Amino acid sequence: MPSTTSEVQQPDVSVVIVGYNDAVHLPVAVASAQAQTLRNIEILIVDDCSTDDTIAVAEALAKDDPRIRVLSTPVNSGGPGGPRNVGLTEASGRFITLLDSDDVLERHACLNLLREAERTGVDVVLARTKRYVVADDKYTGWHARLYTEPRVLAGIEEEPDLAIDTIAVAKLYSREFLQREQLRFPEGLHYEDLVFSAQMLSAARSLAVIPETAYIWKIYPTEVRQSITNQRDSIRNLEHRLTALDRVFEVLDQEKTPGLYARLQLKAVRHDARLYLSDVAAAGPGEFSSDTMALLAALYSGLPQETYSTLEPAERFSVAAAIAGRADLVAQAFRMHRGEVDYEGGLTITDGVGHWNAEAFADADPLAKELTSFDPRFFSGVAWFGLRLEHTLFSLKKRKGGWRFEGSTYAPFGQLDRDDLVWTARLYERVGAQRATLTAVETEVRGDGTIDWSFTLPLPHQLDLELLPRLTLRMDITDGAATLTHGIATQRRPKSAKLQVGASDRLDAYYGVRYEPYKTVANTIAFRPSAVAGKRELLRRAVKPAARLVSERRRKMYSTRAALGAAAFDAAYAKLRKAPIDQQLVLVESHLGKSRWDSPRDLADALQLARPDLRIVWSGDAQAPWAEGRPDVVRRHTLEYARALATAAYIIDNQSLPEYFVKRDEQVYVQTWHGIPLKKMGADKSDAAVDRSVVEELFARSSAWDYLTIPSEFFKKTFVPAFGAEGVAQLPLGSPRNDRLANGTLTQAEAKARLGLDPQRPTVLYAPTFREGARGAVPLRLDLLKWVEDLGDEVQLLVRPHYLNRMSVPARLRHQVIDVSRVIDTALVMAAADVLVTDYSSIMFDYLCLDRPVVLYTYDLEDYMFSARGTYFDLREDAPGELVFDQEALQAAVVENLRADAAAGCRHAFRDRFAGREPGNAAAASVEMVWGAKK
Numbered sequence: 001m002p003s004t005t006s007e008v009q010q011p012d013v014s015v016v017i018v019g020y021n022d023a024v025h026l027p028v029a030v031a032s033a034q035a036q037t038l039r040n041i042e043i044l045i046v047d048d049c050s051t052d053d054t055i056a057v058a059e060a061l062a063k064d065d066p067r068i069r070v071l072s073t074p075v076n077s078g079g080p081g082g083p084r085n086v087g088l089t090e091a092s093g094r095f096i097t098l099l100d101s102d103d104v105l106e107r108h109a110c111l112n113l114l115r116e117a118e119r120t121g122v123d124v125v126l127a128r129t130k131r132y133v134v135a136d137d138k139y140t141g142w143h144a145r146l147y148t149e150p151r152v153l154a155g156i157e158e159e160p161d162l163a164i165d166t167i168a169v170a171k172l173y174s175r176e177f178l179q180r181e182q183l184r185f186p187e188g189l190h191y192e193d194l195v196f197s198a199q200m201l202s203a204a205r206s207l208a209v210i211p212e213t214a215y216i217w218k219i220y221p222t223e224v225r226q227s228i229t230n231q232r233d234s235i236r237n238l239e240h241r242l243t244a245l246d247r248v249f250e251v252l253d254q255e256k257t258p259g260l261y262a263r264l265q266l267k268a269v270r271h272d273a274r275l276y277l278s279d280v281a282a283a284g285p286g287e288f289s290s291d292t293m294a295l296l297a298a299l300y301s302g303l304p305q306e307t308y309s310t311l312e313p314a315e316r317f318s319v320a321a322a323i324a325g326r327a328d329l330v331a332q333a334f335r336m337h338r339g340e341v342d343y344e345g346g347l348t349i350t351d352g353v354g355h356w357n358a359e360a361f362a363d364a365d366p367l368a369k370e371l372t373s374f375d376p377r378f379f380s381g382v383a384w385f386g387l388r389l390e391h392t393l394f395s396l397k398k399r400k401g402g403w404r405f406e407g408s409t410y411a412p413f414g415q416l417d418r419d420d421l422v423w424t425a426r427l428y429e430r431v432g433a434q435r436a437t438l439t440a441v442e443t444e445v446r447g448d449g450t451i452d453w454s455f456t457l458p459l460p461h462q463l464d465l466e467l468l469p470r471l472t473l474r475m476d477i478t479d480g481a482a483t484l485t486h487g488i489a490t491q492r493r494p495k496s497a498k499l500q501v502g503a504s505d506r507l508d509a510y511y512g513v514r515y516e517p518y519k520t521v522a523n524t525i526a527f528r529p530s531a532v533a534g535k536r537e538l539l540r541r542a543v544k545p546a547a548r549l550v551s552e553r554r555r556k557m558y559s560t561r562a563a564l565g566a567a568a569f570d571a572a573y574a575k576l577r578k579a580p581i582d583q584q585l586v587l588v589e590s591h592l593g594k595s596r597w598d599s600p601r602d603l604a605d606a607l608q609l610a611r612p613d614l615r616i617v618w619s620g621d622a623q624a625p626w627a628e629g630r631p632d633v634v635r636r637h638t639l640e641y642a643r644a645l646a647t648a649a650y651i652i653d654n655q656s657l658p659e660y661f662v663k664r665d666e667q668v669y670v671q672t673w674h675g676i677p678l679k680k681m682g683a684d685k686s687d688a689a690v691d692r693s694v695v696e697e698l699f700a701r702s703s704a705w706d707y708l709t710i711p712s713e714f715f716k717k718t719f720v721p722a723f724g725a726e727g728v729a730q731l732p733l734g735s736p737r738n739d740r741l742a743n744g745t746l747t748q749a750e751a752k753a754r755l756g757l758d759p760q761r762p763t764v765l766y767a768p769t770f771r772e773g774a775r776g777a778v779p780l781r782l783d784l785l786k787w788v789e790d791l792g793d794e795v796q797l798l799v800r801p802h803y804l805n806r807m808s809v810p811a812r813l814r815h816q817v818i819d820v821s822r823v824i825d826t827a828l829v830m831a832a833a834d835v836l837v838t839d840y841s842s843i844m845f846d847y848l849c850l851d852r853p854v855v856l857y858t859y860d861l862e863d864y865m866f867s868a869r870g871t872y873f874d875l876r877e878d879a880p881g882e883l884v885f886d887q888e889a890l891q892a893a894v895v896e897n898l899r900a901d902a903a904a905g906c907r908h909a910f911r912d913r914f915a916g917r918e919p920g921n922a923a924a925a926s927v928e929m930v931w932g933a934k935k
Contacts, residue, residue, distance in 0.1 A: 019101025
């Protein structure tokens with residue numbers, strides 16, 4: 001075990017701190033070393049012949065701590081290599097770690113590193129670095145994915161990816177190892193870490209990785225402190241880096257460490273060169289860009305062709321553009337690579353091969369020309385609702401009461417050339433009531449995939465005159481089940497004075513309400529109120545009292561309960577409850593107003609057919625884009641919502657209504673709960689999860705239900721008593737939301753077509769339940785890259801995490817892994833899948849009506865089963881399919897189930913016991929039972 005006192009003569013760790021002209025930051029760096037929980041350390045401060053007070057500050061610090069020694073280089077070395085070598089030579093500790101004078105060590109860095117070094121006996125221990133952006137007071141990661149779990153490696157060839165972390169800090173070096181291999185930093189060379197780290201990784205016989213943070217790398221504003229890396233505005237900087245890269249490949253033995261060699265070649269393209277290409281993209285054509293691209297072209301041409309094989313198309317395009325000396329095309333490629341837009345530049349297909357800007361590269365260097373080719377599936381395989389588009393504005397003209405927009409959207413692979421997609425312009429208020437105004441968009445598809453569009457946008461009426469909110473413009477594309485939303489981009493600043501539009505309402509006109517377009521920092525069009533002056537300003541002052549009263553009235557109508565205040569809102573709701581019941585009104589709510597699907601949707605559709613005399617109004621959450629601007633939607637927690645809640649003759653819900661809701665005797669409340677439970681609910685939760693007062697309140701709320709959907713006998717035995725709903729009238733067995741799946745009206749072919757999936761490839765849906773950790777939602781344990789590498793050509797994967805969990809799909813995998821979390825129609829997603837992979841989600845019960853294989857990926861089964869809340873049954877004894885506990889077993893089970901449905905017997909038994917057999921007409925039967933006798 002490491003010593004924790006200074007009694008041992010030889011230090012456990014030597015901390016080598018180097019600096020030049022850094023008297024300001026040095027004390028903080030030294031303090032972080034002094035505060036280490038490992039006490040038996042020495043601190044070597046090596047000054048590189050500073051001309052400020054650095055050496056005096058260092059000597060003053062040494063007087064108060066015998067562990068500190070102050071050293072100096074004989075002459076200024078011009079970089080950290082020289083002083084670091086002095087420190088490596090003079091260090092007496094068994095192990096050595098490095099620290100720059102403007103950074104700090106994490107408090108337990110030395111202790112964590114030393115423990116691992118002594119436990120494993122490795123040459124080098126690698127730990128995590130965090131970057132701290134000083135100006136923003138914000139931490140960012142640094143290759144964090146490399147440090148998610150501890151491991152010990154017999155050399156870098158076991159995990160060459162570690163080589164991308166080329167900084168020499170956040171590592172603990174055995175002094176014996178450094179001496180044995182005679183490792184030193186190159187001097188008189190910038191980017192010395194690149195060379196040292198390459199040599200070190202090549203020479204190390206063993207490495208250990210720990211997930212703990214050891215080093216805090218401070219990123220200062222460039223006007224305060226500019227590092228070598230941030231001095232890229234000089235072409236000399238690139239020359240220094242390229243010289244360092246040349247040294248790297250000179251010192252490495254390709255035959256000894258082929259993986260390291262190849263990984264550093266890829267890093268030269270993906271990281272080192274890309275830093276400078278990003279500057280070219282920002283600067284545009286010019287001498288600096290031309291010189292930069294010329295130097296990079298020499299680097300690119302010297303690398304083997306296979307280096308580029310793993311790059312995604314946009315990365316390849318940027319290299320090709322640099323080789324061709326086209327700064328404008330570098331900018332196009334970078335927009336694609338940064339995820340700003342999927343399609344930039346001309347994308348065409350010839351003989352099954354895709355080409356980017358083919359005309360521009362017709363006579364280009366062979367390597368550049370080759371790099372512009374791509375597999376069309378990389379783009380065409382991206383689902384339409386996952387596209388990153390740019391709606392480009394060409395013309396903006398003033399029309400009476402509004403503006404006329406004309407523009408185009410480039411979508412060359414046909415994902416948007418569909419009859420079921422509706423385009424809508426949505427203008428919404430950014431503050432206050434945040435209402436939306438919708439306008440239909442006319443579209444026409446050109447032969448090259450460009451979609452021309454146009455619409456006339458009116459200025460909204462009844463704006464809040466006190467707030468005069470700015471207005472944001474969005475283009476929505478939807479098929480009803482999913483919505484794709486983007487702003488409208490412009491490169492030109494609109495002539496605001498000539499495009500001002502005034503309100504048509506008389507009071508608004510007197511008040512001087514006029515709006516003008518402007519270009520946002522994101523280069524999109526938005527609208528702001530125009531300034532008033534002179535007589536118009538005097539008139540505004542005169543009518544301001546009336547405007548304030550009107551604004552207050554409008555705000556009450558459209559603002560939410562939180563904005564109005566609970567007491568005022570509840571008092572208004574109590575008054576509304578005395579109004580007559582509207583016998584024709586049906587209020588429908590799904591998932592607290594966040595959705596327009598699930599059983600409430602199917603029930604409402606069946607009701608509309610059976611009773612066209614009834615008027616159906618939906619409850620929409622304030623953040624739900626589907627609900628904005630619709631005449632058949634009331635926004636949740638507004639007075640409009642309160643009026644509907646108080647006067648609707650019928651209410652359909654699938655979760656719970658607000659706590660202020662009080663059901664009237666004349667109202668009929670139909671509850672269509674959103675799932676069959678696995679985890680215990682209501683009164684069945686253990687005392688650790690819920691107290692009796694909560695249960696009593698729950699029972700009081702469920703007593704308002706008049707009818708309850710009953711999906712199965714199991715649901716009747718568990719959910720009904722858990723919610724104290726024994727007295728509620730039970731609707732016929734079955735879930736309305738599953739009718740389309742059970743009766744076959746929603747086919748797999750239709751579902752795949754609507755989702756834009758490959759109709760020939762098997763489809764797997766991964767839909768896990770919500771997971772919560774000590775700090776909220778936790779990441780899901782599915783390695784998408786491994787999945788694609790193993791199964792990508794055989795299977796298309798749909799991922800649908802719980803809306804409170806996150807699962808980011810990398811850009812290079814989007815054509816093989818489709819994120820369907822934006823598709824709010826769960827039935828559509830289920831219908832498309834050949835196999836369901838879930839864990840504990842109630843989707844497993846719904847999917848059974850399709851009679852297709854289910855695999856349960858239960859890597860945390862024991863934690864889940866034996867949580868405080870508990871479950872109604874043990875999945876290890878009753879499950880609809882195979883339980884697997886790691887990704888390798890999951891992938892094997894998926895492949896096996898796609899080949900043969902071996903678990904059909906246990907799935908059928910599970911279905912009959914827990915989910916029942918869906919009749920396919922639950923919605924119609926429920927409507928007949930509730931409304932049939934009331935015609």
